Amino acid sequence: VSDFSLCSTMAEGAGTIEMAALGRPFQLGMLYDCRNDALIPGVTLWDSDLLKKDHHKTSQRNSDFSIIASDSTENKSSALNVEASLKASFLCGLVTVEGSAKYLNDKTTSKKQARVTLQYRTTTTYEQLTMSHLGHKNVTHPEVFEQGTATHVVTAILYGAQAFFVFDCMVSADENKRDVQSLMQAMINKIPKIDIGAKGSCHLSNEEKLKAKNFSCKFHGDFALPRNPTTLEDAIKLYTNLPELIGESAEHSVPIRVWLYPLNLLDSKAAKLLRSINIDLVCRSQAVLEQLDDFDRKCNDLIKHKIANQFPKIQEKIKQFRDMCQRYKLLFQSKLAQLLPLIRGKGEQESLLADLLNRKEKSPFSKQLLKGWLKEKKKEIKIVQHFWSQLKGTKVVSLSTERDRVLNDLTVVNVICFMFTSLQQLESYLVDLENYLKLQSDEAPDPTSELHDYSQETTKQQFNSDTSQQMRSCTKLFLELAEANKTEEKTKFIIASTEDESNPGASLYLYKNGILVEKQFQLPPKPSSPLIDRKAHNSVTLKLQPLTCDPGETVKHRVEFRKVSEEVWMQVDREDKNEFLTVPALYPNTHYQFRYTVCVHGVNVTSALIESQTLPTSPPGQPLI
Known part of the structure; x- marks a missing residue:
């Protein structure tokens, strides 16, 4: 990387501030207020004719490039040579950047986003005011000193x-x-190593060419382009043309760095910068905003998760959390923007900024609590995904309209719903975040006003060992019911969510003819396996054990049977309460499987199966010798 240091001049002397231009329209002799890092347009110390006449210009031709593999504010600021105080003003919104400096605002939106940035930088000309300007007797408009609107004057610019x-x-x-x-x-x-005369050609391997198709490209620059590049190929072509775009005489160059001379060195009545911002406090403020940006990226990824799409309430809560973090960021920036000029221009103590940072960690928006809530939400999504994956593709009806469509289907009598019961539960922490923001918005915009401490230390867990055990039991029961009723066309199985504090985690809801009849459906006890009473060559008589059911329950009984070699079950209904039931029309000398099925509320419960062989049609003959 080339050395851009310049020779020492009066414009860069004692008390002079050097800073990045950040796309702002600086001119020699322009006034600047370092208290809020603002240009003062239309007001100068000297007439324009004098400014044009008495300034010195030297050539500073140089260029370099660098690769930036990090997307942090620190690395971006370093790439643009932004020092701590100016960075603080940018972070809180006091400074609006333009041109290439818009790179500072370009942030990744997903943790799954890989980013690499190529920086190109060239310098052309260095201009400075001559010594004759820097004296009180040469000032054309001395009233500027008494107005107090500016603290510095631009005395040198690197283009x-x-x-x-x-x-x-x-x-x-x-x-x-x-x-x-x-x-x-x-x-x-490889891009900067391309020969300018090679017409933008760049050797890439087949793997690289294939991968390049997945690259997107955004351009932030001080060059006027007919169209911005969007692909790697576009970027290669543009990069080789950049030296031409600045013009043969560098007529298209812009201010890159500026030097500011303190007005109070020209006249003691002028406003001055009383205090600079401690670098440690700037770094802490930067960390707060980067944390909030990181939470934003994590929320964006969770919102797109397939579980969040299947269960809109999860998605809704994550969006609510993300939006409140964004609102808090604006609130924090607003208070920071009010504090900086007070510290710089009125000599207020830096402890005001330290207090703002400390109180943030005592609020609902502390890093620990925000991180804890997101951790719990990720855990919730993983738990739901785990149980959903075990339900073997059962349809999720996330909206009430979809559920009503299933329940009102006239061809369906029974609907068994695996109901997630805690996903829609009101979360007190989200309520606390909202109330905190409202409280701060209602208060007078005084950055030194007291922010109320938040007493809650940890966010409440939506899922614990008890709820996980309940969900495990419901999943097992649901699968047993689905297996026992897979041939029942009038019985449907679905997954949904609702708020039900009486059954935390999950519960099985039973609907009959579109009406909810049970919020905690329990599988009736499995009937005992039938016993073989007697056998014939074409029938088997079974003894059925009685099943205990609640009074008023509609219970149907049947025996299901099939050849051992077959998949399909046949059935014989039990018409009365006789404990014996004969299965007729069987093949002689054949192995069969039998099971006892009880239908309660339209839901089948099946016993373990038994096997038996029918008798042959005649006794075996005499052995042959």
């Missing part, structure tokens, strides 16, 4: 241009993000 090519690639479930990023970095590292 040039920058460009950032941001490449993104979504990582699939069977890929490793680090491996994908390494491949991207190796490919993108």
Whole structure:
């Protein structure tokens, strides 16, 4: 990387501040307020004719490139040479960036997003005011000192241009993000090594060409383009043309860095910067905002999860959480934006900023609590996914309209629903987050006002060992019922969710003719296996054990049988309460399986099966010698 340091001049002397331009329209002699990092347009110390006449210009031709594999604010700020105080102003929204500096605002939206950035930077000209300007007697408009609207004047500008090519690639479930990023970095590292006269050609392996199809490209630069690149191929062609786009005489270059001279060194009555912001506090503020951005990315991924799509209430809660984090971020930035000018211009103690950061960790929006809620939500999704996967593709009816369509189907008599009962439960922590935001919004916008401490230390677990055990039992029962009733066309099995605090975790709901008849359906005790009473060559008589049922329950009994070699079950209904039932019309000397099935509320419960062989049609003959 080339050295962009410049020779020492009066414009860069004692008390002078050097900073990144960040796409802002700086001009020599322009006034600047370092208290809120704002340009003061339309007001100068000197007439424009004098400014044009007495300034010095030197050539500073240089260019370099770098590869950025991190998407952190720290790395982006470093790439643009943004120092701590200016970074603080950017973080809280006091500074609006343009041109290549918009790269600072380009953040990944998913944890599955691999990103590598190529930076191109060139400098062209260095301009500075001459010594004759820097004296009180030469000031044309001395009233500026008394107005107090500015703290510094622009005395030097380094011109040039920058460009950032941001490449993104979504990582699939069977890929490793680090491996994908390494491949991207190796490919993108080839771009600056292309011969300018090679018409944008770049040798890529077949694997690289295939992978490049999945790359997207965004461009942030100080160059006027007819269209922005969107692919790796577009980026290669543009990169080789960048030196031409700045113009033969660098007429299209823009301010890259500026030097600001304190006004109070020209006149003691001028406003001045009383205090700079402690770097540690800037880093802590940056960490808060990056944490909130990271939560945003994690929420975006969870919202797209197939379980969140199947159960809208999960998705709704994650969106609510994400939106409240975004609202808190704006609130934090607003308070930060009010504090910085107070500390810089009025000499307020930095402890005000430290207090704001400390109170954040005592609020519902503390890092520990936000992280804990997301951890619990991921756990909830994994638990639901685990049990859903065991329910063997049973249809999920997430909306009440879908459920009504199944329940109102005239061809269906019984519906057994595996009901997740805790997904829609009101979460007090989300309520606390909302109430906290409302309280802060209702308060006067005083950054030094007291923020109320939050007493809750941990977020409540929606799923614990008891609820997991209940869900396990319901899953086992549901599968048994589904297996026993798979041939029953009038019995349907579905999955849904509702709020039911009396049955936390999950429960089986039984609907009969569209009406809910049981919120905690329990499988009747399995009937005992039938006993063989007697056998003939064409029939078997079974003895059936009585089944205990609640009074008023509609109970039907039948015996099901099949040849051992066959899959399909035949049946004989038990018409009365006789404990003996004969299965007729069997084949002689054949092995059969038998089981006893009881139908309660339209749901079949089946015994373990037994085997028996019918008798032959005649006694065996005499053995032959």
